[in-house]
Amino acid sequence: MDWSTRGNGCSANFSLRYIMQYSNYYTVMADGTIKQINPFTDNEVWSVPGRAGKPSSNGPSPAPRLLLPGEETSFCAFCPDHLFETPPEKSRLFKNPDGSFQRVDHLPPTEMEHNRIDHASMTDHAPWLFRRVPNLFEIVTVEYWKKNYNYFLAPQNLAWKEMYLADDAGLRHVHEILRYKLRSSGVSEERMETIPESELLAMSDAFFGGGHELIIAAPHFTAGATDVSELFSSGDMTPEEHYHYIRFTIEAMKDIFASNRYIRYISVFQNWLAPAGASVEHLHKQLVGIDDWGASIRHQVDMLRQDPNIFNELGVNLAGMQNLIFAENEHAIAYAGIGHRHPTIEIFSKSYSSRPYEHSDEEVRSISDLIHACHAASGSHISSNEEWYYTPVDAVYQMPWHVLIKWRINTSAGFEGGTSIYINPVAPLELRDRVVTNLHRLRSEGKLSHSIRIAQECEIRPNPLRYYLQ
């Protein structure tokens, strides 16, 4: 397949300074070994010829067991039949019979099961598409915020807590979830009986005002699945459904910021399948509010202070010069990343805005279309991490909103430990080719947004990201 993007004439516009540096980041040796340095992390990564055949193929695991009747909606605690096995629900997203979408917040517990709409969407497994719930086992706990910042629930969350606990079904739900959490933490039944009610209800602040949340998709399995390997993934959604997945997640970000003024950054990510760290193989995203940016963001902000255009120069422009850009649309662009420990797709928003919740609907739809296409092209059997990066709420240097999709198909071993040189089994050009082949197939099957330009259709103009102009 000839889909080269060479000869687009854009190189003359690149800064000479960076063109001279580009070879420092990406070197092809005579034997085909590709030595890479990630410009933003300084990771040293080699892709060695012959190791590309090692990753597992994009096919089902051997001999998965058949699904039992009813299991498609009750397989795990995130499934639609187990609404009360997660802490109290904050929001859910419905699709109305007329095709519009509707978010409902703080549904009373007694209406949780009854609030059904005849016209199911996404699959026939549930009347809703997504739920937003607290993570029962927080990374950053509500106690952290209380003890370190004297945090207390915002008025709107306190009112919701009082409403929920005033309902018998709500109070019973909270008690049961707390007992499960305590039991999982090794607290004995005898000890639980001695915990005063006031203490239990204070613990439940984690559910009504905590900063670690989940966005759970309704289906566990694909429509018509017959065995347990046929999991529903991001790429199984329609582009429209995926847009609402991203939109719903962004709305959760806004609410977390509004609920806790001490949060400086919200880490947003999706761990898909166990090798990527997913403890539950039911599609979900996570949001974790933190009082820090983390070393990675701090380092990138430092680079932005030196050169506000760095994400064009050493991100998209560098990828363009190495012919790694494989998809683009009006407001976003995607390419195979350089210098990652795992094969990594990078998707950047081109918007002037640099935070997800400052993007217009049209801009969100563009980046969502590319994220969706890249997940679909990866395939549901590839384990992956989806990670969001954007300008922290309190940063004055603009960083473009970008999303990395890392294929977790290889693990570091002794060589990496001893040398700090990481072996990525799939070279960026090979990753690009695999994705492009699948994008063409998916498009022919009518599964991608029409907005997407693939491979040689991409414009690949220099400096396509506009964040630095804000």
Ligand SMILES: [Zn+2]
């Ligand atoms: Zn499930």
